[in-house]
Amino acid sequence: RAKHEGRGVVRFFTPAMDQQLRDRRALERDLRSAVANGELFVEYQPQRHSDGEIIGFEALVRWHHPQRGIVPPAEFIPIAEESDLIIGIGEWVLRQACREAASWDDTLQVAVNVSAIQFRRGDLQQMVRTVLQETGIPPARLELEITEGVLIENLARAASMLNSLKILGIRIALDDFGTGYSSLSYLQSLPLDRIKIDRSFVASLGRTDRSLAIVRAVIGLAHGLGLPVLAEGVETKEQLRALIREGCDEMQGYLIGRPHPIEAYAEVVGSDQRRQKMLVRNSAL
Ligand code: C2E
Ligand code: MG
Ligand code: MG
Ligand code: MG
Numbered sequence: 001r002a003k004h005e006g007r008g009v010v011r012f013f014t015p016a017m018d019q020q021l022r023d024r025r026a027l028e029r030d031l032r033s034a035v036a037n038g039e040l041f042v043e044y045q046p047q048r049h050s051d052g053e054i055i056g057f058e059a060l061v062r063w064h065h066p067q068r069g070i071v072p073p074a075e076f077i078p079i080a081e082e083s084d085l086i087i088g089i090g091e092w093v094l095r096q097a098c099r100e101a102a103s104w105d106d107t108l109q110v111a112v113n114v115s116a117i118q119f120r121r122g123d124l125q126q127m128v129r130t131v132l133q134e135t136g137i138p139p140a141r142l143e144l145e146i147t148e149g150v151l152i153e154n155l156a157r158a159a160s161m162l163n164s165l166k167i168l169g170i171r172i173a174l175d176d177f178g179t180g181y182s183s184l185s186y187l188q189s190l191p192l193d194r195i196k197i198d199r200s201f202v203a204s205l206g207r208t209d210r211s212l213a214i215v216r217a218v219i220g221l222a223h224g225l226g227l228p229v230l231a232e233g234v235e236t237k238e239q240l241r242a243l244i245r246e247g248c249d250e251m252q253g254y255l256i257g258r259p260h261p262i263e264a265y266a267e268v269v270g271s272d273q274r275r276q277k278m279l280v281r282n283s284a285l
Pocket of ligand 3: 058113
């Protein structure tokens with residue numbers, strides 16, 4: 001609430017907002033040294049095929065702040081994006097994820113989120129190429145997740161950036177599909193390898209007919225374009241069953257596995273044979 005302080009001066013910031021701003025600045029300052037201090041780490045969340053087989057993991061960054069404890073990415077990624085710190089952080093996450101994935105069973109892929117800010121810079125392809133060379137991971141095992149936000153700004157530029165990335169042999173997934181503001185026309189012109197349907201649609205599956213209609217339409221649209229669909233945020237067996245019934249290709253969510261340091265999934269990444277056990281456990285659902 002704006003307060004009048006005499007002489008026509010209006011204070012637009014309440015003490016609470018002021019505190020928020022200071023908090024943000026403090027976080028940004030701490031984030032500046034977080035990579036160098038080894039405070040960032042990556043957790044991995046499994047992705048499964050509808051038949052139960054684990055096909056890969058999504059890398060999700062976490063920040064262990066020395067005083068605040070774990071700060072979730074929803075809090076610090078926006079700050080990193082506003083301050084350009086996302087460039088260094090994004091590169092660090094990619095390198096870490098590829099390094100780790102290089103030691104997994106070679107049929108497993110790793111998916112890494114890429115911010116629109118990284119995209120806007122011209123040297124993303126060079127950075128990805130360097131990390132691929134350094135870590136020796138086959139490019140086909142790497143998937144970059146982009147959001148529709150990347151596409152709104154400049155579709156032509158986004159398309160040429162995506163094409164240059166595709167030349168490296170990596171895969172591209174469209175994340176959080178259905179929550180952005182883009183027109184659907186880009187779907188036919190961009191080199192996408194899969195669509196991730198946003199977890200908000202999955203969450204209300206079984207509760208509203210509308211969410212089922214949306215999920216069905218997205219799957220139909222994607223399949224019409226020859227693209228597989230992965231459903232995010234699958235938490236219940238009912239959701240899993242409904243998705244399989246609708247022909248959804250792949251699933252990710254707490255039901256299949258939460259994000260954890262990769263050690264928690266040592267059995268799964270170890271070999272095909274052990275992964276078979278996970279498959280059996282999953283299909284028992
Ligand atoms: P996202 O890429 O859509 O990642 C999925 C988010 O949903 C993750 O949250 C994950 O923990 C959460 N999730 C997975 N399954 C379930 C479920 O069954 N139920 C619910 N309620 N949530 C589930 P997280 O790790 O907090 O990340 C949030 C967002 O932060 C990500 O959304 C992504 O946009 C961003 N992010 C995370 N890591 C990175 C990164 O390395 N770089 C960039 N640029 N962004 C990242
Ligand atoms: Mg193998
Ligand atoms: Mg993602
Ligand atoms: Mg998502």
